[in-house]
Every structure is written in C-alpha cells, then in structure tokens.
Amino acid sequence: MARVQVIAAYPVTPQSPIVEKLARHVAEGSLPAKYMRVESEHSALSCVIGAQLTGVRTGTATSSVGLALMHEVLGVASGCRVPIVMAVVNRALVSPWSLWCDHQDTMAERDSGWLQFYAENAQEVLDLLLMAYRIAEHERVLTPAMVCLDGFFVSHSLQSVTMPDQETVDGFLPAYRAANLYLDPDDPMFINGLVPPEDFTEMRYQQLVGFESALRVIPQVQEEFFSKFGRRYEMVEAYRCEDADVVLVTIGSMSGTAKHVVNKQRDQGIPVGVVKLTTFRPFPVEALRKALGGARVVGVLDRSAGLGAPSAPVCLEVVAAVRDEGVRVIGYVGGLGGRDITETTVESIFRELLEIKDGRRSKPVKPWIDVRADAMTIRPWGGKAS
C-alpha cells in the first residue's frame, strides 16, 4: 500500500511470514517491487539504504538477532538521514536462545537514532507503518523509523483488520521523492565520508533537531490520519485515567490485556487506568506527563530486563520524564522470552500499586512480577564434586 519499490530482507523468526508473503506478492506481480535476496540482515539494511538513496521507497523487516546483526548499519541510516521504515517483530535477544516475545531487541537500539513506535495489535501495525512513512519522510524529521510488534502475540495472531483502499492511502502518502542526500550520477554527492571533530557534534545536533521536530510532526500526522481513515492515534494513550488512583504504563500488546483488566476493575469500582506508550522514540515527555494526570502512584511494566540499570528501560525513561517528587514510579519486569502477560499478572500489579498508594505496602514483593520461586534451581545437576 505504501508503494515500496525495493525490498531487501532476510528471514528470522518470527518475522519470516512477513518477508515470505512480500516475496510471494512480488513473484505473483501483485506488488511491483524488486525483491533483493540478501545473505544477511547486515546486507539487507545496507541494500535498503543504497536503494532509498537512489530515490525509491523501500521496505524491510527483521527481529531479535537480525536487528542485532543490523546494528552497525542502523547508525548509517539515521546518521545519513535516510527515512527508511522497518517493521521489527519483538523477540528476545540471545542468550538464553529464545524465539519468543521480548522487547530486548528494540530496546537495545533505543540510542540508534531511529524513531520507535510500538503496536498493540494488527490494525495498529498497519496504521503505524503508514504513518511512519509520512513522519520519517517529513522534511523536518528525515529520520528512519521502526514499527515494533510483539512476536507471536501480534505477528502470529489472526485478527480482523480494516484495510484502507489504495486511493485513500495515496492521498495520505504521496509518491516518494528523494530529499536531502541522494545518489545521482548526474548530480554527484559523496555520502557518508569521514567527519572530523570540528563537524561531528553539529551533525549529531542536526539529528536532535529532527527528533524534536518529530514530537511536533507525529501528532500532526496522526490528526491527518484520523481525518482520512477514521482511526485515532496518540503518542501516549490514556485509557480511563481521569480519576485513576493508580496508573500502569504499558507498551505493545500487553496494553490490550491491561485495558481489559482496567475495565474489569472499574466494574468493581476500583479506579485504575492504563497509559499506553505508542511512541517511544522520541520519548514523549509532555504527552506522558499529561496522560498520567493526577495519579500519585504509577507502575511501569517493561517487557525487557534492562540488566544492571536502576530500572528497566521504559521505567527509567518514565522516571526521568515525571521528575515529580509527588509521584512514585514503580517498575515491573514481566513477559520476557515469550512468557504471556496474563490478566492475573496485571491484576497483581494493580493490587500492589493500590496497596502502595494506600500506604499498606512500601515496595513491590518482587519487581520481576512473574519470575518463578525456583529461579536458581531450574537446571538441577546431580554430578559428583570431583
């Protein structure tokens, strides 16, 4: 629908069905694009950067270790201001070797200079991708974007999706025109040369300006999307937070479960709310503060471990954004490596947050909300000492 003309991608679970289907569409002629079979994700992104610089919109997707293999090239896309849009199916990084849902892969790239959006469901994947092209390609943004979707929970679930018609999409997403840097033998540029200390800071600053512009451009694009397609998106969605005593910050598919739990709790008269982060990069500080409203106790559920840090990634940033002495931010980690974030998990978080708010508890029982009690002995070994 976005009329990409070059696709270069390498299969990796759980992204593989995406690239397989794209390849089939190209082979059958229903997608008039060139599909480049590459030998690795490192090459995939390199090819896509080169192709986009010639003046075509490109498509690619990856996950987990595939994204990790792209790592050094991610910086080329962002540093050279190439507005690539890439779908990333969230899966844990190794080791332990996992195929399943975890945000470690994209959290590990939060400093890559890419925009990051997280989808709650399949409809959001479609919509966020369309909006991402508009945002990334905006002349004041010119920054590549990742649209993240939870491995298996979103990538492999069958959901009904409202498909827009091509005409409406074309009206929203015009044909791609190369801007800023481009490869044209008749108008040569030397792109991505060595930059001395005299200029490096300034080029990084240009990217900072792009991110700050994105904070203004994203809501504008979302507004236009609503007017054309009828679906409303915000950088931060406040779900039933108006009079909430406590609020849980969520990201990705867990948001749907959390909203369902909010409904159940409110049916019992318990005033809780969910704040869903759709935009993670740039981190929407003002929008988050507004969404949190008057809640004095805020939980954050991270789906990646963030080992060694004071808290996991999303929690760290929420703490930095809130910076309010009156607000207590409690970090939780759960749903790692494909573990389901169940209603029970969310209910126990809300229960603890309410206890903390009421002063009946000073801190969580265990921030790693779904870790098993026998964590240290799950691989028993009966060998002799000598």
Added chain:
Amino acid sequence: MSEPPERHTAKLGQTRALLGPVATTFATVHTGNWRTERPEVDYGNCAECGVCSEYCPAGVVEMRKELEECVSIDWYCCKGCGICAEVCPRRCITMISETGYDAE
C-alpha cells in the same frame, strides 16, 4: 576541481543546507605523491593485451594503441601498488624505486 553541481548551489543560495555527512565539491588528491616505486614497461615484450589496464585498481592505466609506447599511465594518480606488474602475462612491467633506495 569541479564546480558544485547546480542543484546544490541553488539550494545553498536559498540558505538551505544538506543535513548529515555529505560532500558536494570534489577535488583530485595528488595520490601520485604516495608512490615509492613506479611501473616501467619493457616495450620489447609488451603484447598490447591491456591486462595491466583492466586490473589497475585506481584506473590510471590507459591503452593507447596508436602510440608505440602504448601503456599510458596517469602519473598524478598512480600510487605504485604494483598490480600491473603482477598481472602482466609477459612479465614485462618492472617496479622501479623512486626513493633512491633499492626495492626489497
């Protein structure tokens, strides 16, 4: 030294600038200065096959078959890598030291 392409000049004239690491004016660096040895062709043996020209990584060897000394080298850019001497099927190119010391 080439002039900046018109499109970029026009952009700069409108006080727009390109973002990111890019160069739009180009110069030819005197890489010939880097040489410590230079190729010398023995025209008694040269078959005018053009292999030296095909393999030169800097593209500084041109076959000028209308000349008796048909291997024409751009000395401004030849870096003296010696690949032409390596690949010549007649072994008629020798690398001669330019520093005054004997080549190892």
